[in-house]
Amino acid sequence: xxxxxxxxxxxxxxxxxxxxxxxxxxxxxxxxxxxxxxxxxxxxxxxxxxxxxxxxxxxxxxxxxxxxxxxxxxxxxxxxxxxxxxxxxxxxxxxxxxxxxxxxxxxxxxxxxxxxxxxxxxxxxxxxxxxxxxxxxxxxxxxxxxxxxxxxxxxxxxxxx
Amino acid sequence: xxxxxxxxxxxxxxxxxxxxxxxxxxxxxxxxxxxxxxxxxxxxxxxxxxxxxxxxxxxxxxxxxxxxxxxxxxxxxxxxxxxxxxxxxxxxxxxxxxxxxxxxxxxxxxxxxxxxxxxxxxxxxxxxxxxxxxxxxxxxxxxxxxxxxxxxxxxxxxxxxxxxxxxxxxxxxxxxxxxxxxxxxxxxxxxxxxxxxxxxxxxxxxxxxxxxxxxxxxxxxxxxxxxxxxxxxxxxxxxxxxxxxxxxxxxxxxxxxxxxxxxxxxxxxxxxxxxxxx
Numbered sequence: 001x002x003x004x005x006x007x008x009x010x011x012x013x014x015x016x017x018x019x020x021x022x023x024x025x026x027x028x029x030x031x032x033x034x035x036x037x038x039x040x041x042x043x044x045x046x047x048x049x050x051x052x053x054x055x056x057x058x059x060x061x062x063x064x065x066x067x068x069x070x071x072x073x074x075x076x077x078x079x080x081x082x083x084x085x086x087x088x089x090x091x092x093x094x095x096x097x098x099x100x101x102x103x104x105x106x107x108x109x110x111x112x113x114x115x116x117x118x119x120x121x122x123x124x125x126x127x128x129x130x131x132x133x134x135x136x137x138x139x140x141x142x143x144x145x146x147x148x149x150x151x152x153x154x155x156x157x158x159x160x161x
Numbered sequence: 162x163x164x165x166x167x168x169x170x171x172x173x174x175x176x177x178x179x180x181x182x183x184x185x186x187x188x189x190x191x192x193x194x195x196x197x198x199x200x201x202x203x204x205x206x207x208x209x210x211x212x213x214x215x216x217x218x219x220x221x222x223x224x225x226x227x228x229x230x231x232x233x234x235x236x237x238x239x240x241x242x243x244x245x246x247x248x249x250x251x252x253x254x255x256x257x258x259x260x261x262x263x264x265x266x267x268x269x270x271x272x273x274x275x276x277x278x279x280x281x282x283x284x285x286x287x288x289x290x291x292x293x294x295x296x297x298x299x300x301x302x303x304x305x306x307x308x309x310x311x312x313x314x315x316x317x318x319x320x321x322x323x324x325x326x327x328x329x330x331x332x333x334x335x336x337x338x339x340x341x342x343x344x345x346x347x348x349x350x351x352x353x354x355x356x357x358x359x360x361x362x363x364x365x366x367x368x369x370x371x372x373x374x375x376x377x378x379x380x381x382x383x384x385x386x387x388x389x390x391x392x393x394x395x396x397x398x399x400x401x402x403x404x405x406x407x408x409x410x411x412x413x414x415x416x417x418x419x420x421x422x423x424x425x426x427x428x429x430x431x432x433x434x435x436x437x438x439x
Contacts, residue, residue, distance in 0.1 A: 014178060019174075032186065105168075121173070
């Protein structure tokens, strides 16, 4: 993969990788750093000659591993703790209505079990196929499908619908 | 309800980086890429007419492989009752099973089979498609896989693995199988709530058997270590201090020549009484 192609990959996926990190770590600056690091790590693999079948899935996999590493280094503060400290993951340029909607959506996703949170984010926010999610999470596609169903059930309960 | 879900996910999709943030990150990335350029460039082969003609039959074969491979790949996600399920079990699994010839590979493959069946049961339950007939069939297959794992373990023993390292490798394989069954059990317990189930029982039995096999292997590891220790002790004894006196190397006996005169190179001077006064 050439540098030019890699930049195209970056432009197409940077928001998605950033969002995935942000939902997991609840810290905008940290999410930016993690997304940046993920792209650099993937480039290192590409430049060393590693053949990558699905660069997008690989990118999410690297980002996920970096998030896990960062958890190990220091347990991240929860969203509530960050909000209490004046932190807001939402863009400051959003309208009041959009900010409220966003806060509700984030709160709901954060309340999901960890296993469902990332699967539902990858499936419905990023639009990845169960097969790709399976590759990222090292699971079988069937287990991913089962978890998607269960995650939706849990979300329904949280939304009381 | 669908709209409510969509609203949540659409809202989350608007969580993006600002244009400035993206540009900054891009610059950092370009700097990193320039510091570490791609070292390998794929060689471009010259394309001749001969190559193109030669490539045609190869292309036909490649197309066939692609189509068959595509069907086979698509079948991997199928479930009992699906059109492609027969391809998954009769073609894909038989081919992969045939490749697993060593007892180790067999244990690993049978573990995979059991895991695949458990995943299928779970997926069918979530889609509300699990019929008693399918459940019975899948239960039998899980039992069969568990039985084959135990047989393959016997074959591992029969291979004459005697070192503790060999047994440790076996233990890792069995642990892998046990962990897969335990994961499956967790998944099924979430699905099959309450009531007795032959399926759960068969997975539970397999876990029990594998626990027994792990314990047995652990005993064999200890035994192998003990045997090695004893052997080393005996070897030390064998190379201990020698018990017999070493023989002097034989020397060749030479018969003496009686007539031979001993040459006197520096005879003693004759006695002269004048030199020594009385």
